[in-house]
Amino acid sequence: MSNSSETVLPLVDEAVAPCCPPLTERPLDAEEAERAARMFKALGDPVRLRLFSLVASHEGGEACVCDISDVGVSQPTVSHHLKKLKDAGLLTSERRGTWVYYRVAPSVLAAMGKLLTARA
Amino acid sequence: MSNSSETVLPLVDEAVAPCCPPLTERPLDAEEAERAARMFKALGDPVRLRLFSLVASHEGGEACVCDISDVGVSQPTVSHHLKKLKDAGLLTSERRGTWVYYRVAPSVLAAMGKLLTARA
Numbered sequence: 161m162s163n164s165s166e167t168v169l170p171l172v173d174e175a176v177a178p179c180c181p182p183l184t185e186r187p188l189d190a191e192e193a194e195r196a197a198r199m200f201k202a203l204g205d206p207v208r209l210r211l212f213s214l215v216a217s218h219e220g221g222e223a224c225v226c227d228i229s230d231v232g233v234s235q236p237t238v239s240h241h242l243k244k245l246k247d248a249g250l251l252t253s254e255r256r257g258t259w260v261y262y263r264v265a266p267s268v269l270a271a272m273g274k275l276l277t278a279r280a
Numbered sequence: 281m282s283n284s285s286e287t288v289l290p291l292v293d294e295a296v297a298p299c300c301p302p303l304t305e306r307p308l309d310a311e312e313a314e315r316a317a318r319m320f321k322a323l324g325d326p327v328r329l330r331l332f333s334l335v336a337s338h339e340g341g342e343a344c345v346c347d348i349s350d351v352g353v354s355q356p357t358v359s360h361h362l363k364k365l366k367d368a369g370l371l372t373s374e375r376r377g378t379w380v381y382y383r384v385a386p387s388v389l390a391a392m393g394k395l396l397t398a399r400a
Contacts, residue, residue: 200329
């Protein structure tokens with residue numbers, strides 16, 4: 161699944177940082193589109209997007225399932241969606257004691273923001 | 281195929297401009313997430329994302345199906361995806377003669393870029 165372009169860097173950076181030029185600069189090639197679409201797709205679900213914003217805006221820049229209660233879905237569903245966001249390279253996670261804490265790598269937002277930069 | 285939803289107002293501004301704060305600012309509410317997820321979902325397909333970048337980066341900021349030949353799918357499929365991007369509020373369209381021309385409203389990129397702004 162992700163064994164070719166291995167780097168020492170975390171998956172997040174590998175998946176995102178060198179991804180793609182701004183969408184207004186030139187057409188993406190197939191590989192770039194594949195890569196970037198994975199991120200967009202992960203955010204293309206309302207519940208996942210709420211969870212992502214919840215983690216991204218949470219105190220200290222990280223949150224665990226234990227911090228999340230008001231998105232209208234069960235805790236297993238929250239965990240499932242957080243895992244999907246992680247698989248897409250949008251979140252990183254770290255287990256501490258009972259809970260897994262999720263965090264958005266700033267490089268992800270920077271890379272996606274760059275993709276969406278309008279032509280000057 | 282494309283005769284109904286012609287409006288004077290660009291759908292785009294209505295759908296996007298007042299959408300949402302940066303994802304890092306506070307958790308999105310259900311309605312904001314619904315709205316923004318629709319845009320992300322539309323870009324969550326590699327072919328659609330390539331088409332979007334093709335339109336966004338095309339000379340003059342617009343393109344028609346007649347300009348698109350190298351994304352590996354048939355012209356009807358291209359038209360289908362362009363319509364989906366339009367329905368999601370990411371593209372506007374205008375018929376001129378035989379062809380429908382698609383254009384990305386700068387406000388869309390600005391709004392999505394803002395969503396993805398990292399916390400300072």
